[in-house]
Amino acid sequence: MNEAGEKHSEKHLQEAGDVTIFGSDAQIELQLGHVCNNRCVFCVSGQLTEQRLAKQIPVDPVIKALEDGASRGSKRVTFLGGEPTTQRSFMPALRRAVDLGYEQIVIFTNGVRTRKAEFVDKILALGGNYEWRFSVQGGTREAHDAVTLRPGSFDRIVAGMRHVADRGEDVTINMCVNENSYESLPHFPELCKEYSVRQLHIDQMRPSDAGARTDEYFAQFLTRYSEMAPYFAKMLEGFEEMDPDYDVNLGNYPYCQLPEWAHKIHHDGQATLTYPADGVGNFCDPFDKYPTKRADKSHAPQCDKCAFKSQCNGVFDKYAELFGLDEFKPVSLERLTELDTRGHFFVLLVEPALKQFFEAQPPAPWKADEVFRNTRDRIIETRYLDAEGRRATIIITPPPGKGKDVPVHAPLMVTNRFRVSLLLDEGVEPSDVEKLMVWAAEHLESHRTVEVTEAPDWVRLRVGLLPPEELKRVQYKIARLIGRIQRQGEFAGSSCTSIRPAEHGFGSVLEFGRAGQAIVSVALRVELDGDRPRLGVSYDLADGAEPDAARPVLTDVMAALRA
Ligand code: SF4
Numbered sequence: 001m002n003e004a005g006e007k008h009s010e011k012h013l014q015e016a017g018d019v020t021i022f023g024s025d026a027q028i029e030l031q032l033g034h035v036c037n038n039r040c041v042f043c044v045s046g047q048l049t050e051q052r053l054a055k056q057i058p059v060d061p062v063i064k065a066l067e068d069g070a071s072r073g074s075k076r077v078t079f080l081g082g083e084p085t086t087q088r089s090f091m092p093a094l095r096r097a098v099d100l101g102y103e104q105i106v107i108f109t110n111g112v113r114t115r116k117a118e119f120v121d122k123i124l125a126l127g128g129n130y131e132w133r134f135s136v137q138g139g140t141r142e143a144h145d146a147v148t149l150r151p152g153s154f155d156r157i158v159a160g161m162r163h164v165a166d167r168g169e170d171v172t173i174n175m176c177v178n179e180n181s182y183e184s185l186p187h188f189p190e191l192c193k194e195y196s197v198r199q200l201h202i203d204q205m206r207p208s209d210a211g212a213r214t215d216e217y218f219a220q221f222l223t224r225y226s227e228m229a230p231y232f233a234k235m236l237e238g239f240e241e242m243d244p245d246y247d248v249n250l251g252n253y254p255y256c257q258l259p260e261w262a263h264k265i266h267h268d269g270q271a272t273l274t275y276p277a278d279g280v281g282n283f284c285d286p287f288d289k290y291p292t293k294r295a296d297k298s299h300a301p302q303c304d305k306c307a308f309k310s311q312c313n314g315v316f317d318k319y320a321e322l323f324g325l326d327e328f329k330p331v332s333l334e335r336l337t338e339l340d341t342r343g344h345f346f347v348l349l350v351e352p353a354l355k356q357f358f359e360a361q362p363p364a365p366w367k368a369d370e371v372f373r374n375t376r377d378r379i380i381e382t383r384y385l386d387a388e389g390r391r392a393t394i395i396i397t398p399p400p401g402k403g404k405d406v407p408v409h410a411p412l413m414v415t416n417r418f419r420v421s422l423l424l425d426e427g428v429e430p431s432d433v434e435k436l437m438v439w440a441a442e443h444l445e446s447h448r449t450v451e452v453t454e455a456p457d458w459v460r461l462r463v464g465l466l467p468p469e470e471l472k473r474v475q476y477k478i479a480r481l482i483g484r485i486q487r488q489g490e491f492a493g494s495s496c497t498s499i500r501p502a503e504h505g506f507g508s509v510l511e512f513g514r515a516g517q518a519i520v521s522v523a524l525r526v527e528l529d530g531d532r533p534r535l536g537v538s539y540d541l542a543d544g545a546e547p548d549a550a551r552p553v554l555t556d557v558m559a560a561l562r563a
Contacts (some may be wrong), residue, residue: 007212027076028069032089033057034082038110039149040137041221042176044211045082046149054082059089063096070100078106078133085113091122098128108133108174112153114160124167131170134161138180139187139235146180161195172199176206179223185231189238192246200239203251207318208296219322225257225315226327236261249376254315255308259331263344266376267313306330307348311375343403346378346418353417353450354396357443358382363435366392378406386432390425394440397421399453410503412461413441414454420444422461430465437461460505463526466533471506474526474533478507481524481535481561485510488560492552494519511542512553518542520550522557537561 034054039046048054069077077097084090084107097105105128113119114132123130134157138144144154165171173192177185185202192200205222207213232250236258239246248264255262299314306312308331315328336345362368362384369383369391380396396418397406411419420440424433441456463471485496494514502509507525511518519542527536537558541550 009208026074027078028065028074029078029080030062030065030084030093032062032079032081032084032087032093035086036081036083036110037086037112037150038083038135038153040135040147040176041149041180042147042178042205042210044209047211049082057087057089059092062089062093066093066096066100066102070102075102076104076106077102078108080108083110083112085109085119094123094128095126098126102128104129104131106131106133108135109160110135110148110153111157111160114163115156117163120160120163120167124169131172132161132164133172133174135175136161136173136191137175139184139191143181143184147178158195161197165196171195171197173197173201175200175202176204177202177223177228178205179221182223182228182231185228186234186238188235188248189242189246192239192248193242199247199249201249201251204253204316206252206296207316215318215322218318222319222322224323224327225254228253229257232258233261236264252313254328255312256306256329256331257327259308259335260339262308262339263342263376267311300325300328302328302330304330305332307333307336310351311348311373343378343398345375346398346402347373347375347380350380350396350398350417353447354380354444356446357440360439360443363439365432366436378403379408384436386428388427390428392425392428392433392436393423394436395421395423410460411454412437413444413452413456415445416451416453417447417449418444422464430462433465434458434461457504459528462528462531463506463533466531470533471526474535475506477535478524478526482508482510484560484563485557491556491560494553505536507536510557512557513542517545519545519553522554524561 033056034045034048035056036043036045036049036054039050045054066077079090079093081087094105094107107123107130109132111134136144136154136157137147138154141154144157145151148154161171173188175181175188188200191197204225207218207222210218210221232253236248239248250261250265252267253265255265258265296317297314298317298320299309299312300320302325303309303312303314315325333349337349339345340349358371365387366384369385372381372383374380378398382394382396384392384394386392395408397408397411399414399416399419408419409421409423411421413420422433422437437456444450445452482499489495491512494512496510497513497518498511500509500511501507502523502525505525505527507523509521509523511521513519520539521542522537522539525536525538526533528534539550539554541547
């Protein structure tokens with residue numbers, strides 16, 4: 001409780017004395033209590049420490065949580081707090097995480113201890129692959145110190161970043177913007193460059209995570225979103241100038257405040273399960289972290305007209321209570337289309353064309369499981385389960401030429417609006433997969449704005465469903481033939497000038513030419529003979545090449561392949 005009688009939540013009081021485990025199959029986050037040596041104005045940890053409610057976390061439950069995570073297959077672990085490095089359990093836990101083979105260990109720190117190079121070296125001596133996530137609370141010394149309420153804390157944190165960057169380690173920054181720091185935002189590009197920071201994530205001050213505070217306190221430290229917009233814009237322009245692909249993102253900022261930068265904004269989204277610890281480090285029944293995080297947010301009535309609504313979680317209730325909702329101006333689909341010169345809003349704009357597909361029932365034995373929209377990476381995944389619970393995921397990404405290519409499996413089908421790929425769990429029945437894809441293709445093509453540019457590649461699908469050892473046998477043969485061509489080197493005065501993966505089917509395409517002139521390409525692919533794989537060879541004349549020039553080259557190439 002604070003002096004004004006505001007109470008801490010049960011959740012924060014429980015976290016203050018226990019390890020809390022957040023996680024999914026792939027990664028876990030271990031919150032080592034709330035003890036912290038800073039007093040950040042947006043955070044509950046400093047207040048709980050000040051009030052002596054935050055405690056040291058015993059090492060055993062932390063080790064147990066790490067072991068459970070590893071046995072569930074987690075590859076990445078994040079240590080956070082409070083300040084995890086102040087915990088006596090920190091070093092033993094880190095050592096155990098390395099021993100358990102976690103592939104990536106994220107240390108989320110305020111940098112108080114890393115200011116000493118020996119501390120950094122002590123951690124590096126354990127081995128392990130680290131991401132050092134520094135909690136930098138301002139683009140300038142003044143702003144950072146005004147947020148942490150610890151004079152000198154900026155100098156300490158950048159000293160740590162220097163040590164870590166100088167050792168070639170991965171440095172990232174997290175910041176929580178508030179009244180004491182927003183004006184310093186435009187200084188971040190410079191700071192990130194100086195300390196080789198790979199990624200910057202800026203979140204909003206969340207009233208429910210700020211501790212037991214009064215309304216006057218929130219009115220003092222929460223800043224109106226519209227007031228911050230020009231500072232965010234200036235910062236983002238700075239990053240754009242420095243490196244258009246720089247990894248900077250704003251969490252939980254309403255899209256309507258900066259629609260032209262909406263591709264840099266994301267709201268709590270992908271399901272992350274939270275395993276509350278039971279005090280001795282056992283995982284209890286998990287719950288989805290993000291619905292919990294969204295519980296203190298809501299939309300304004302006018303949000304119903306906004307194109308961003310499906311990915312926007314609205315605004316914090318306390319914010320709405322203090323400042324009202326007039327700031328939030330819906331963005332129309334037309335406006336979004338106008339703004340989308342680089343295909344950033346693929347997921348939102350393609351949605352109407354996929355409505356019928358999303359609503360259709362898949363053929364038996366499939367059951368629709370979930371649709372996952374990743375607006376930032378521009379991917380939609382629709383997941384289906386067969387009778388055994390094995391998953392088929394249909395992946396929808398932008399078509400070629402609509403912004404940066406999204407790296408996914410080779411597409412099975414391409415339209416003017418999207419590309420379609422497929423990902424399967426092991427053991428699914430090939431005939432069930434074909435049934436699902438025939439059904440999907442029919443519904444995906446059904447919208448009037450969709451034109452198929454590359455029809456579904458059923459041969460590729462069937463070849464992809466062959467038992468892996470049979471497929472490998474033919475792929476190995478292709479690799480051997482390519483080796484033979486490379487060794488021979490010369491074919492009627494021409495040579496093999498390039499080898500690339502085949503765009504269709506499984507295999508490779510070899511280009512032949514001479515004196516900078518392409519003559520002919522030869523494709524070696526896995527084909528089907530009934531339900532057995534075999535090697536297929538085909539050729540194509542290069543644009544403008546004479547058949548007479550290609551014939552002797554092809555004769556020599558075919559002879560080499562047959563030898
Ligand atoms: S849904 Fe509402 S709060 Fe969110 S971006 Fe649109 S208008 Fe703004």
